[in-house]
Amino acid sequence: MAILALKQRSADLAPEPDSSGPIELVRYICAIGALQSAAAIPRVVPITHCGPGCTDKAYMNVAFYNGFQGTGWGGGPVTPSTNASQREVIFGGADRLRELIESTLTVLDGDLFVVLTGCIPDLVGDDVGSVVRDFQKRGVPIVYAETGGFRGNNFTGHEAVVQAIIEQHLGPDAGERKAGLVNLWSLLPYQNTFWRGDLEEIKRLLEGIGLKVNVLFGPDSAGISEWRDIPRAAFNLVLSPWLGLSTAKLLEKRYGQPWLHIPVVPIGARQSTAFLREVAAFAGLPSAPVEDFIAREEARYYNYIDGFTDFYSEYWWGLPAKFAVIGDSAYNLALTKFLVTQLGLIPARQIVTEDPPDEHREAIRAQFRAIDHDVSVEVEFDEDSFVIHDKIRSTDFGQKPPIIFGTTWERDLVKELKGTLVEVGFPASYEVVLSRSYVGYRGALALLERIYTTVVSRSA
Known part of the structure; x- marks a missing residue:
């Protein structure tokens, strides 16, 4: 498989690297990887100047x-790119970008074009904004975002692309608000392996309690018309x-829209029910239809769980008791909450890998410390797989083989530990994913199937 630009660290070096140095087997890509965030919006065409x-x-790794x-x-491979060379470094690449945009408009059909910059134009100072504004004045639906690799990873690049569309393409006037319409901001497209199925399930749940949802990304989105509806x-x-x-916060400032922050992506009946009730209360929805929907979802969920308990009670002695999660904060927190509160498994190590901004880390720690009323977890933040794998090797998993929720990077490590691996994040190179979801009521059932099929297959 294609491997990101990495540097192998020899085993005799200190296990704690300098935070500014190279890292091994990274679990994200640079900011220009947000081209896939643009591509995740139906009929949007990213254009890269890099x-x-x-x-x-970026495509091969994350998608x-x-x-x-x-x-x-x-x-x-459809993405137009300037493929900036030494000539553009010396003389600038603005003319090359202008030529590429013109060609793209001639050849490709799109409702919106998003120009993303790489390291070369950002370092040499190409005035990309001026080039794009010339096309905007002509009525071309086009925006730009500065996403040079030194600016951050594809998480921060994603935020830059979203901000660019809001500030450069949406109108200044919110107009009349639509009662019950909500804009959903959640998982990172393509970086999260299961984002399409997960967003579909979240939308289904919200619509089930009476809301209308701008899901914005993926096959369930109406595309740019839905984005233009954001202010309403x-x-x-x-x-x-x-x-x-x-x-x-940008939309609150720009349009005066209130917002609700729920840090834990819901997995399973307990979290999904709590999630729906919190959203319904914030939206001021009548309780009777909400509770009717929850009752139907829980009845279906627990009917399947009832059958699962036959297996679980028979084989509990041979099943893993302790687990570790290695991955981005959204899935790490969601999985840990589900595995502790609804399966009774014991968290042994939780490592967050996407390098979340410092200002959010204490809030993430607080969520892990409140996993359940009697369970507190100390989460760690690490990007270097050399260090992460050493930490997992030193973790006490008790007498039973561990179960690791991680990525392809953990395959050899899990063999070494004689444990079980469930790939739940980037890169997942041994999973073929179409519409699979692990969130909500239905996604939790699929997750249980995946976990315990993997466990019993390993012991066969």
């Missing part, structure tokens, strides 16, 4: 060797530990 290979590497998710409308929503829902908070 060096040769950057666009292809191909990560569940083999495919390209989107204009992503992947009654409120914004941020369903993640931190991603989307800056967007909600």
Whole structure:
């Protein structure tokens, strides 16, 4: 498989690297990887102004060797790129970008074009904004975002793309609000291997209690018409530990929209029911229809769980008791909450890998410390797989083989520990993912199937 730009660290070096140094087996890509966030919006075409290979590497890593998710409308190998060379470094690449945009408009059909910059134009100072504004004045639906790799990873790049669309493409006037309409800001497209199925399930749950949802990304989105409807929503829902908070604050400032932040993505009946009741209370929905929907979902969920308990009670002695989660904060927190509160498993190590901004880390720690009324977890933040794997090796998993919720990077480690691996994040190169979801009532059932099929298959 294609591997990100890495540097192997020899075993005799200190296990705690300098935070500014190289890291091994990284679990995100640079900011220009947000081209896939643009591609996740139906009929949107990203255009990259960057060096040769950057666009292809971003696609291959986050969208191909990560569940083999495919390209989107204009992503992947379809993405136009300037492939900036030494000439653009010396003389600037603005003219090359202008030529590329003109060609793209001639060849590709799109409702919106999003220009993303790489390291070369950001370092040499190309005036990309001026080039794009010339097209905007002509009525071309186009925006730009500065996403040079030194600016951050694809999480921060995603926020830059969202901000660019809001500030450069949406109108200044909110107009009349639509009662019951909510804008959903949640999982990072493509980086989260199961984002399409997860957003579909979250939308289904919210619509089940009577809301209308601008899901904004993925096949359930209406595309740019839905984005233009953002100012008319009654409120914004941020369903993640931190991603989307800056967007909600921007929309509050720009349109006066209130927002609700729920840090834990719900998995299973307990969390899903709590999630729906919190949203319903914030939205001022009548309780009877909400409770009717919850009752139907719980009845279906627990009917399947009732059958599962036959297996669980028979094989509990051979099943893993302790687990570790290695991955981004959204899935790490959601999985840990589910596994502790609804399966009774014991958290042994939780490592967050996406390098969340410092201002959000204490809030993330607080969520892990309140996993359940009698369970507190100390989460760790680490990006370097060399260090992460050493920490997992030193973890006490008790007498039973551990179960690790991680990525392809953990396959050899789990074999070494004689444990079980469930790939739940980037890169997931041994999973083919179409519409699978692990969130909500229905996603939790799929997750249980995946966990225990993997466990019993390993012991066969």
